[in-house]
Amino acid sequence: MSNLNFLRCGVAVFALFSLAFWPCAASAQQKIGFVNPQRVVNETHLGQMAKADLARYVAEKERAVKESASQVALLRREAEAPGLSAAERGKREDACRRKSAQHEMLVQENARDIKAEEAKLLQYVMRRADAVLEEIGKKGGYAIIFTDPSAVGYVDKASVDLTDRVARELDSRGK
Amino acid sequence: MRMRRMLRLGLLGALLACFAAAGAQAAEPHWGTLYVLSGTVSVRENPSDSALQVRMLKAGQKVRVDFQDDGWAAVFDPKESTRSELRAMGYAKLAELKAHSSTELAQVSSIEVRKPAPDAKPEVLVDGKPVKAGAKPNAKPSVKAASKGAAAKGFGELRVADRQLTVRAMRDKESTFRRMLKPGQRVRVDFLEDGWFAVFDPDEKNRDMKNAWGYSRDKYLVPESAYSGPPDTAIAPNSAPAQRVPGLAASSSATATPKGQKLNADEEAVGYAVMERKADRHKPPVTTLRVRLDFTKPPAQEVMRKITREIWKAEHKKNEPLQLEIFLTGMDSHGLAYAVAKFHDDGRIKEFWWRDVVVDKGKK
Numbered sequence: 154m155s156n157l158n159f160l161r162c163g164v165a166v167f168a169l170f171s172l173a174f175w176p177c178a179a180s181a182q183q184k185i186g187f188v189n190p191q192r193v194v195n196e197t198h199l200g201q202m203a204k205a206d207l208a209r210y211v212a213e214k215e216r217a218v219k220e221s222a223s224q225v226a227l228l229r230r231e232a233e234a235p236g237l238s239a240a241e242r243g244k245r246e247d248a249c250r251r252k253s254a255q256h257e258m259l260v261q262e263n264a265r266d267i268k269a270e271e272a273k274l275l276q277y278v279m280r281r282a283d284a285v286l287e288e289i290g291k292k293g294g295y296a297i298i299f300t301d302p303s304a305v306g307y308v309d310k311a312s313v314d315l316t317d318r319v320a321r322e323l324d325s326r327g328k
Numbered sequence: 329m330r331m332r333r334m335l336r337l338g339l340l341g342a343l344l345a346c347f348a349a350a351g352a353q354a355a356e357p358h359w360g361t362l363y364v365l366s367g368t369v370s371v372r373e374n375p376s377d378s379a380l381q382v383r384m385l386k387a388g389q390k391v392r393v394d395f396q397d398d399g400w401a402a403v404f405d406p407k408e409s410t411r412s413e414l415r416a417m418g419y420a421k422l423a424e425l426k427a428h429s430s431t432e433l434a435q436v437s438s439i440e441v442r443k444p445a446p447d448a449k450p451e452v453l454v455d456g457k458p459v460k461a462g463a464k465p466n467a468k469p470s471v472k473a474a475s476k477g478a479a480a481k482g483f484g485e486l487r488v489a490d491r492q493l494t495v496r497a498m499r500d501k502e503s504t505f506r507r508m509l510k511p512g513q514r515v516r517v518d519f520l521e522d523g524w525f526a527v528f529d530p531d532e533k534n535r536d537m538k539n540a541w542g543y544s545r546d547k548y549l550v551p552e553s554a555y556s557g558p559p560d561t562a563i564a565p566n567s568a569p570a571q572r573v574p575g576l577a578a579s580s581s582a583t584a585t586p587k588g589q590k591l592n593a594d595e596e597a598v599g600y601a602v603m604e605r606k607a608d609r610h611k612p613p614v615t616t617l618r619v620r621l622d623f624t625k626p627p628a629q630e631v632m633r634k635i636t637r638e639i640w641k642a643e644h645k646k647n648e649p650l651q652l653e654i655f656l657t658g659m660d661s662h663g664l665a666y667a668v669a670k671f672h673d674d675g676r677i678k679e680f681w682w683r684d685v686v687v688d689k690g691k692k
Contacts, residue, residue: 198688202684202688203683203685206682206684206685209682210681213680216380217678217679220378273664274683274685277663277664277685277686278685
């Protein structure tokens with residue numbers, strides 16, 4: 154019985170030692186890095202192109218909204234024109250209401266589409282950056298490279314933040 | 329001796345001047361209508377008031393106008409030699425063009441130079457009416473009047489249907505069907521109005537509307553000299569619009585059969601392959617067509633828009649909202665498209681955007 158207790162104690166002590174020293178041993182061999190995707194987009198040629206593409210897309214969407222808004226305004230003016238019979242005014246008001254509802258739907262759809270396009274473009278840039286990340290990770294012996302700023306509480310920029318390196322590498326590949 | 333040398337030099341000079349004048353006249357394209365503007369006219373990307381304004385024509389500017397349809401017309405550079413809608417600068421309202429036309433040219437709103445037959449001299453039409461020699465008070469000397477020979481041959485001009493073409497009872501595509509013209513069939517045309525010609529028997533002598541077979545769209549009735557044979561039905565057997573621009577040749581990877589690319593030598597050829605046709609049952613339903621163009625580099629955006637319109641014409645089915653995703657050669661077909669176009673029901677572009685990022689040089 155005492156032997157068994159002794160063995161149990163020995164296992165527990167070994168386990169405690171292992172837990173205490175393992176992270177140090179691991180961190181001595183492999184590193185952790187961090188890349189800020191927003192900065193990759195803002196600071197690379199590729200990211201700038203994606204932003205310009207998105208701006209163009211937004212402008213195209215806004216043009217459609219503007220057109221639709223002017224049509225609503227026109228219908229409203231027509232519905233408010235003086236000297237209309239009640240029936241005619243009712244008809245025009247109906248048309249205006251229908252167009253107005255369509256316009257609201259268009260505005261909502263556009264907001265959704267713009268978000269989706271933004272995500273697509275960001276994904277495209279990050280997919281290209283992933284190839285760079287993988288290479289840097291393998292060469293530099295990084296076990297993990299975080300790309301989600303909200304998942305990281307503190308980053309020592311000098312030792313862990315790889316954003317500048319990734320941006321430089323990505324730009325050099327675009328030349 | 330000196331006199332003889334001077335005479336020789338003089339003769340040589342005169343000959344050179346004659347050649348230069350003849351060359352200039354030969355270079356003048358014989359299609360469409362020439363307008364000299366006295367005011368500003370806006371040119372839009374599509375024949376619609378809501379379409380993007382691509383340029384503004386200024387007073388004094390000369391433009392060639394053709395492909396009239398529904399109160400709109402395609403506007404070209406006056407020196408444009410190829411009669412292809414793909415080469416248009418854009419579209420302008422006919423009423424606007426006519427309202428802002430020059431008084432410089434015999435106080436007319438338009439001067440149209442036509443070639444009635446390959447061997448005949450160009451005929452001049454002012455506001456759609458033929459002008460006889462001597463009846464051009466202030467016209468520019470470079471514009472020649474109709475030859476007497478051409479006038480003697482008959483009224484209007486002889487044209488050829490460049491495809492199977494319907495002749496209708498009125499200047500309206502919904503009006504009663506009268507007869508069908510075969511590709512290459514010769515007809516006599518006159519009374520051009522709103523993009524519609526009155527069509528007559530080619531041997532008709534009387535310029536009387538009562539004798540007309542009916543009306544057909546002017547843009548499909550080409551001068552004989554411009555006709556290069558029947559359209560290649562293999563390109564799009566069931567789709568007449570696909571034949572509209574001979575410069576746009578299609579091939580379909582879906583059937584894996586490279587289809588014929590019969591083109592006019594002077595037309596630009598743009599090949600494309602349909603990679604996928606995917607119907608989306610969302611509200612509203614839309615079919616997305618993924619198309620690969622035979623371009624490794626993106627063309628100019630105006631050209632790209634025109635190409636998408638032509639592909640829409642060739643590929644759309646009735647009551648099927650079609651959205652195009654355009655890829656360039658060498659691009660990943662599962663990735664993001666280079667350009668995307670959405671259309672109105674009548675083929676006008678509703679939305680068009682492109683992504684430079686996907687054709688960046690550094691791509692993998």
